[in-house]
Amino acid sequence: MKTEEINPGDILYEKERNLLVKVARVDEDGVVKCSAYTDMERIFKTVPPPYRIGTHTADAYIPATDVQRKYMERNLAVCKYVNLPKNNRMETLAYIIADLKAENVELEQRVHQLMDDYNDVVRQLNETEKQHDGKTPKQSSFDMNQLRYHCDTVEMKNKELERFAKAIHSFVKDKKLYMAKATNCPYYQDGPHVCSTFCLECKSCLGIIEGLGVICEKKFAAAKVRFIDVDD
Structure with a gap:
């Protein structure tokens, strides 16, 4: 460059x-x-x-x-x-939470697919054992190793996502940037209750903080937080 x-x-x-x-x-x-x-x-x-x-x-x-x-x-x-930059930290944080939420959904789908594949391989192995006196074909062994590797990879990614989610939840709770449970949502007519079915299915709902409320994208957009530099 x-x-x-x-x-x-x-x-x-x-x-x-x-x-x-x-x-x-x-x-x-x-x-x-x-x-x-x-x-x-x-x-x-x-x-x-x-x-x-x-x-x-x-x-x-x-x-x-x-x-x-x-x-x-x-x-x-x-x-x-x-x-x-100070003026886009809240937007960046909201983006990170939404991105992690989407990745978590993809990982869950991948785990289900891996479990289906694993069960299919187990079934094939059981059939092969009956036909060949317990001998396992090389291809089936390779498939098992591949599945084991994928499962380990998914587990590692889930741990990383859990670490990010924990840090973000702590930040939101400390700054009180969540929508409090059972209060009326100010962003919709008739104000549905926070943590109601409508609230949890809303696209602005980025996550749940147990016992307190939800992390809301609209709340982030309206928030005004003053960050203090380390040198201040």
């Missing part, structure tokens, strides 16, 4: 070290300084001002993909140093 193409807040990918970085600034020597960096597997670090971290110039980077950008934004939203 060229130096003039890089702006503060951009998320870039450094091929040499396989790192994602969030740009804080480009110094007078053309070196890109970052406010956060990660290899998406082992590390995720945030950097407080004055952002001295960074040794490579613009030519070492390419723009991050959508998947890489979403990964970085999700982690930043729950980190101690939230470096997203």
Whole structure:
């Protein structure tokens, strides 16, 4: 990339070290300084001002993909140093919750499909054992290993989603940004009760906080929260 193409807040990918970085600034020597960096597997670090971290110039980077950008934004939203612009943090948080909710639905569907596949393989194995005195075909063994791998992958992703959801729920409860249970919804005529069937089936409902109420997208849009920087 060229130096003039890089702006503060951009998320870039450094091929040499396989790192994602969030740009804080480009110094007078053309070196890109970052406010956060990660290899998406082992590390995720945030950097407080004055952002001295960074040794490579613009030519070492390419723009991050959508998947890489979403990964970085999700982690930043729950980190101690939230470096997203103040005026869109609530919108970003609402986006993250909605995205996690959609991914959780997809994972649940995938788990059901894996269970169907697993049961089908077990049935085939039982039939094969009857026909071949308990000998398992190589292909069936391969299918079992593949299913075991997929199940392990789904379990790992579910744990990651649960960790994000826990952090987001804590943030919402601390800032009191949820819609309180049994109160009237102010966004619809006749004000249906929060946590009613209508409320839970509403597209604006992003999640449930047990005993308190729901996380509502419309509530986020109307919220006005003052974030205090670490240095304030």
